[in-house]
Amino acid sequence: MTTNQRIDGKRLWDSLMAMAEIGATPKGGVKRLTLTEVDRQGRARFTEWCEAQGLAVRVDAIGNMFARREGRDPSRPPVLLGSHLDSQPTGGKFDGALGVIAGLEVIRTLNDLGIETEAPIELVNWTDEEGSRFGHSLMGSGVWSGVYELEKAEALRDLDGVTVGEALDAIGARGPHPARPFPADAYFELHIEQGPILEAEGKMIGVVTGAQAQVWYDAVITGQDSHAGTTPPANRRDALVAAARVITHVDATMRARGADGRGTVGQLTVLPNSRNVVPGEVRFSVEFRHPRTEEMEAIAARFPAEAAALVAETGCRLELSELFRIPHQPFDPDCVALVREAAQRLGYSARDMVSGAGHDAVYAARRIPAAMIFTPCKDGLSHNEAESILPEEAEAGCQVLFEAVLARANR
Ligand code: HGY
Numbered sequence: 480m481t482t483n484q485r486i487d488g489k490r491l492w493d494s495l496m497a498m499a500e501i502g503a504t505p506k507g508g509v510k511r512l513t514l515t516e517v518d519r520q521g522r523a524r525f526t527e528w529c530e531a532q533g534l535a536v537r538v539d540a541i542g543n544m545f546a547r548r549e550g551r552d553p554s555r556p557p558v559l560l561g562s563h564l565d566s567q568p569t570g571g572k573f574d575g576a577l578g579v580i581a582g583l584e585v586i587r588t589l590n591d592l593g594i595e596t597e598a599p600i601e602l603v604n605w606t607d608e609e610g611s612r613f614g615h616s617l618m619g620s621g622v623w624s625g626v627y628e629l630e631k632a633e634a635l636r637d638l639d640g641v642t643v644g645e646a647l648d649a650i651g652a653r654g655p656h657p658a659r660p661f662p663a664d665a666y667f668e669l670h671i672e673q674g675p676i677l678e679a680e681g682k683m684i685g686v687v688t689g690a691q692a693q694v695w696y697d698a699v700i701t702g703q704d705s706h707a708g709t710t711p712p713a714n715r716r717d718a719l720v721a722a723a724r725v726i727t728h729v730d731a732t733m734r735a736r737g738a739d740g741r742g743t744v745g746q747l748t749v750l751p752n753s754r755n756v757v758p759g760e761v762r763f764s765v766e767f768r769h770p771r772t773e774e775m776e777a778i779a780a781r782f783p784a785e786a787a788a789l790v791a792e793t794g795c796r797l798e799l800s801e802l803f804r805i806p807h808q809p810f811d812p813d814c815v816a817l818v819r820e821a822a823q824r825l826g827y828s829a830r831d832m833v834s835g836a837g838h839d840a841v842y843a844a845r846r847i848p849a850a851m852i853f854t855p856c857k858d859g860l861s862h863n864e865a866e867s868i869l870p871e872e873a874e875a876g877c878q879v880l881f882e883a884v885l886a887r888a889n890r
């Protein structure tokens with residue numbers, strides 16, 4: 480039988496909309512880039528809401544925020560829940576924020592109903608999940624779980640040359656607590672699917688069994704800037720033409736892996752970026768993903784040499800640096816079962832699925848049992864200002880989160 484203790488869907492939605500005001504963009508999305516002034520405002524509002532619920536908020540050295548609700552037995556490791564408040568430059572209202580605000584709603588409901596859990600509960604806002612500013616996604620959870628070294632993370636630079644360390648200090652987000660794993664019992668993350676499957680199948684809940692493999696690179700192609708009018712074809716070393724070959728090859732590599740292949744060049748800078756100069760340097764991102772680790776590894780084994788050969792034919796030079804590689808990450812079967820059982824008890828249509836996106840749960844799972852809950856999103860669209868979900872979808876996801884966390888914290 481379900482606990483029949485219901486979260487407050489309207490309060491959840493109102494808080495989601497209030498958070499979406501921070502960094503709101505004209506097209507209805509949000510721009511809350513990690514460790515910017517707007518991120519600071521989001522963090523401040525999150526802290527205010529947590530403290531209003533009597534939670535003790537602590538911040539670690541990479542800016543991860545943990546808001547703790549005590550349990551009956553303080554000796555038990557806490558059950559964690561949460562996600563991220565940072566967004567893409569043209570992000571949506573719900574990517575990340577849904578998991579954080581739904582986690583807050585779980586705590587608000589426990590407080591309203593006067594429910595004391597056996598284990599403590601900690602609500603988490605992870606720093607820089609998106610990776611779009613500093614080039615490493617899942618950065619905060621990566622440092623917490625020991626995948627990324629803190630010093631290396633702090634030294635990462637954005638396109639303006641600002642380091643993570645400088646950005647942390649600029650908004651006062653560097654906390655006194657060590658950014659490393661502490662004893663925790665489990666981690667649950669509610670997130671929008673960011674893809675088309677649940678909507679296409681008319682399912683309300685995704686029971687996420689794992690997340691796909693991915694590998695990210697930085698590429699720099701060096702040719703020679705020269706006059707567009709006077710440089711004959713034979714004398715050109717056009718870095719943008721070379722980059723175009725590599726970009727086409729990324730797409731072909733993806734398609735060669737069939738419907739499960741993913742390959743993207745999302746970020747590109749042309750130098751000197753003048754219309755009558757043959758480009759001498761092009762910097763761009765490359766990433767590949769696949770549900771099966773061995774497929775990602777097969778791409779990663781061949782792509783660097785293939786790309787170098789394509790570039791060499793143009794007389795340019797390629798420097799390709801691998802930023803990180805994540806194998807397929809299975810989630811914990813017991814935690815996944817709690818999600819599946821909660822959806823069943825609540826009567827929500829559900830299906831098991833692997834996440835196409837990376838999530839903080841992927842790195843949390845390196846240290847503690849973790850599971851995720853997905854809700855549909857309109858047209859499967861995300862990392863787009865038009866990202867949208869229905870209030871009843873947010874409510875359903877939050878109710879499943881409530882039940883799974885309560886079951887785990889009282890087992
Ligand atoms: O890229 C990702 O998968 C995540 O949404 N940042």
Ligand code: MN
Nearest residue numbers: 563574575608
């Ligand atoms: Mn996200």
Ligand code: MN
Nearest residue numbers: 567574609862
């Ligand atoms: Mn995202």
Ligand code: MN
Nearest residue numbers: 608836837838
């Ligand atoms: Mn993500």
